[in-house]
Amino acid sequence: MDKNQLIVIFYKLLDGYKINIDKMKNKPEGKCGYAHSSPVGVRMDLIWISDYLRKNGTDTSKLESDFKSTDDQLIEFKANNSAEYYKNVLCDFKSLAEDYDPSSILIDGYEFEYEIERRTYIEMFYRELKGVYDLDADMEKVRQLDEVLQKTIPQAVKAGTYTPLDWPYIPKEYWWRHLEESYGKPDFLPD
Incomplete structure (x- = not known):
């Protein structure tokens, strides 16, 4: 898998991460878990891809900037809804x-x-x-x-x-x- 493929995967995952964060914020009450819309796994994949590319000589500053703007939404949600999120x-x-x-x-x-x-x-x-x-x-x-x-x-x-x-x-x-x-x-x- 080459660098360009990973960058494409990164941005597809980033789009999915945004969708999952929105679904998480609008999850119906009483339903336990986020299931397939959990942002946890996608977040880890995004971090891993960025780290892998950086370690292999790719300038990841744009990827990291794009990720941070979305990731800040999750961080804010966790800060304001910690018990619900972790449950x-x-x-x-x-x-x-x-x-x-x-x-x-x-x-x-x-x-x-x-x-x-x-x-x-x-x-x-x-x-x-x-x-x-x-x-x-x-x-x-x-x-x-x-x-x-x-x-x-x-x-x-x-x-x-x-x-x-x-x-x-x-x-x-x-x-x-x-x-x-x-x-x-x-x-x-x-x-």
Whole structure:
């Protein structure tokens, strides 16, 4: 993935971030969580892409400026609605963590990517909530399921359901997002 592709992705994500912030501000009362309109994941992707590009020699001042003007809206919302914001992110975290099922990666490529994406969001939400809530017990269960994921990946490679989408800008501690390093590209992807 080259620099220009990442910049295009950045601006598409930034548009989505703006939409998600608006949806968050107008969320119906009584509904728990932000679900697919949560700004947490998109925000992390934007930060990671900007950091990755900067570390690889790209002038990111315009990207960072464009991001900051939108990000300030989230920061303001969190400052004025802290309890509501964190309660909803917690709902999203709990929902994702409870539904995390690494064995489903054997079903097909869609399920493979869906569970990898789910695991990414669990981690993002956990990091957003760390220090606000004690989620150690939840994360211990997730880490136990990560062991299942690690044991199931070779089976998915053999079954042909292995469809990694490695994103170079995601930090290495999100190991499930860097599977090509260990398992190579699946047969159906061009070199």
